[in-house]
Amino acid sequence: MNNKKPLILVTNDDGITAPGIRTLVEVMKEIGDVVVVAPDSPQSGMGHAITISDTLFCEQVVIKESYKHKEYSCSGTPADCVKIATQEILHRKPDLCVSGINHGSNSSINVIYSGTMSAAVEAGIEGIPAIGFSLLDYSLNADFEPTRKYIKSITRNVLKNGLPKGVVLNVNFPKLSAEEIKGIKVCRQANAHWEEEFDKRTNPQGREYYWLTGTFVNKDEGNDTDEKALEEGYVSVVPVQFDLTAHQFIKDLSSWPLND
């Protein structure tokens, strides 16, 4: 048996000082050797953005004097953090990358817009087992305590079994107390979407501008979705892939007279 501790890269999209990543760091310190490389400012809604037309700063920082592990603050996106961690800081692939705990949901279609999940996906692309964790509570003083035992269980299972090539995990926690959470459910991404509303205003110079707002609409009635599991008080775990090919449509599409 290999008793060497796993090397765990921790990142997020709410920024390196966010309470969510602090909980994740504490939990990961019980499991392995931790290195943190996280954005210096909030990156919510950044999707899988990378910084290709600007410079990147990435510097060691001390968040708590008592910490023995190293932490780095990066001016880029979550995906940038994973890239720079692997290439410039660790100089090797970590055994695991965890991202979060996000302040807010990344279930259903939110996975597409999620900076948290983009870090996990980026790690997956680089062949690193990866998990994104999110809590359905946007507040800065959200209670992350009930998530600890589930994070440990899921992380230990991933370290033990590995993940198939091209797959990472998207874990979402309901906003419930430890007693109220019913357990973990493996699910599929619900087929839901946002109905946008733009709040139109006029700035002091008379120029019109907008704030993006919206309502989450879930018409997916399946019993096997992440939304359903969360509604019922479960922790949802969705395996996520980054081969976006709609393989089931290739045959039909090939029969179209595209070359005529």
Next chain:
Amino acid sequence: MNNKKPLILVTNDDGITAPGIRTLVEVMKEIGDVVVVAPDSPQSGMGHAITISDTLFCEQVVIKESYKHKEYSCSGTPADCVKIATQEILHRKPDLCVSGINHGSNSSINVIYSGTMSAAVEAGIEGIPAIGFSLLDYSLNADFEPTRKYIKSITRNVLKNGLPKGVVLNVNFPKLSAEEIKGIKVCRQANAHWEEEFDKRTNPQGREYYWLTGTFVNKDEGNDTDEKALEEGYVSVVPVQFDLTAHQFIKDLSSWPLND
């Protein structure tokens, strides 16, 4: 037969004045009624970012006096452009959304980082048939002429047949002359990735910074990939989905002792 012209939303990620979108606008004007809503500045590598913590400006602009159609320049990302177009400008779903023509490849794993494709995916999420077009030539004076006839063919096929729910098309053109292009091939996304290198420098104040660079590595030897088709001189068409669930792994994952 319905002779009403289709309403076509045109967007991109290189910005509203980029030569690529200008070619796409010209081609679409031959097919339908065009409205352009595109970013006011380049948004390459933005992935599926959306603007949730900042204001959005979106104003009508005149790019060419001779144009009869309307064009809007937006301060946000490509995904923002599609949202604001549908909600605030068109006040209805267009019959088609086309994005591009991107200056540079969006084949293989690039689809994940692509602003061009995020606009198409955003339209798909909203139930609008959508296509992203990209040319494997990053230069501003790239020759988009050879792409015209293929764009027309693919667009007319999509308008005629529609696309399945949850699927959009990712079209890439090889950097070849009209005579050299061999035709269109339907493909899957090649399983390739970028090997990052960071170019480390020191700024005038003595602070270290990085430029992200990298090498594209394709170890996928399949004959049915977009990379292979492009290499052989074909236009690649990959159907892309935004249900990211790795359905094939759900059964195995469900057998893990996550709740123990």
